[in-house]
Amino acid sequence: MHTVWKGAISFGLVNIPVRLFTATDEKTVRFRQLHDACHTPIQYRRTCPHCEREVSHDEIVKGYEIDDGRFVVVTEEDIAAIEPEKSRAIDIVDFVDLQDIDPVYFNKTYFLSPQETGERAYALLRQAMFDTNKIGIAQFTLRTKQTLAAVRVYENALVLETIFYPDEVRRASDVPGLPEQLTLPARELTMAQQLIGQLATTFNPEQYEDDYRKAVLEIIEKKAAGQEVREAPAVKPHKVVDLMEALKASLDQTSEKRRRS
Numbered sequence: 001m002h003t004v005w006k007g008a009i010s011f012g013l014v015n016i017p018v019r020l021f022t023a024t025d026e027k028t029v030r031f032r033q034l035h036d037a038c039h040t041p042i043q044y045r046r047t048c049p050h051c052e053r054e055v056s057h058d059e060i061v062k063g064y065e066i067d068d069g070r071f072v073v074v075t076e077e078d079i080a081a082i083e084p085e086k087s088r089a090i091d092i093v094d095f096v097d098l099q100d101i102d103p104v105y106f107n108k109t110y111f112l113s114p115q116e117t118g119e120r121a122y123a124l125l126r127q128a129m130f131d132t133n134k135i136g137i138a139q140f141t142l143r144t145k146q147t148l149a150a151v152r153v154y155e156n157a158l159v160l161e162t163i164f165y166p167d168e169v170r171r172a173s174d175v176p177g178l179p180e181q182l183t184l185p186a187r188e189l190t191m192a193q194q195l196i197g198q199l200a201t202t203f204n205p206e207q208y209e210d211d212y213r214k215a216v217l218e219i220i221e222k223k224a225a226g227q228e229v230r231e232a233p234a235v236k237p238h239k240v241v242d243l244m245e246a247l248k249a250s251l252d253q254t255s256e257k258r259r260r261s
Contacts, residue, residue: 001111005142007088009112009125009151009158016122017115018090020142023159024109029216040232090160092136092151101135101150105163112151112158122158129153137163 005020033042045054062079063071090112114122129135135152138160148163172178223229 004110006115007090007140008118009092009122009136009138010089011092011125011136014121014125015089016125017118018122018158019113019115020160021111021113022108023111027210027213029213029220034232038233087141090138090140090149090151092138094137095129095132095134096137097133098135098150098152101163104169106150107162107164110160110162112160126153126156126158129158 001021003019004022007018007020009016009018034040035042046056046060047054062074062076064074065071112122129151130153135150138149138151140147140149142162148165150161150163151158152161153159
């Protein structure tokens, strides 16, 4: 596993050196877009429709759209001035019951592993949280972003779940078309409850499969086995365009358009 973050869990006066690892790996079949005529991968370029030319990374700035076509430009210096302090602490500020947090708040899961000197304190926190059936609510900085998280016990490990802030979760009341409280026939409600009871079981994730992804991979394997493989031709290197040449060409093109109009 690749370490994505190093730091320490902090609660009270206790510090536990830990490493962070991504706990999930979304299994999505990803396709490349190819040109139908020659099966060469399609490239996308950053262009300015106003200047009618390709732009480089150092010509791009950040802009926040406050109205249609009106932007506030924010510089790298503006962002640097307000970036959260480069803390290496997962600071647990509260302990709560897991059922107090609706699953809609959970975002991404990471495994926490103790560093060389943190095994005993890690095991102590893990056991104490398991015995009290509590999870820790923490704040920490991940990739310059201040993040809210829950630290909990999963199997034999501590995991960190990043949590959406309240204003990032949309209200159910904003969903259109939701039925109001209706008076339901008692017989229908009883039958629905009985059906739920018949289907009720213990959750076992191993019994569920992504049938669609499996079918897509079978198609790919069959086509590959049948030699239905297309090889993209070698692409000629692009001519390096001098900035002055590009500007001159843009001016000439604009002048020509004006003459025609």
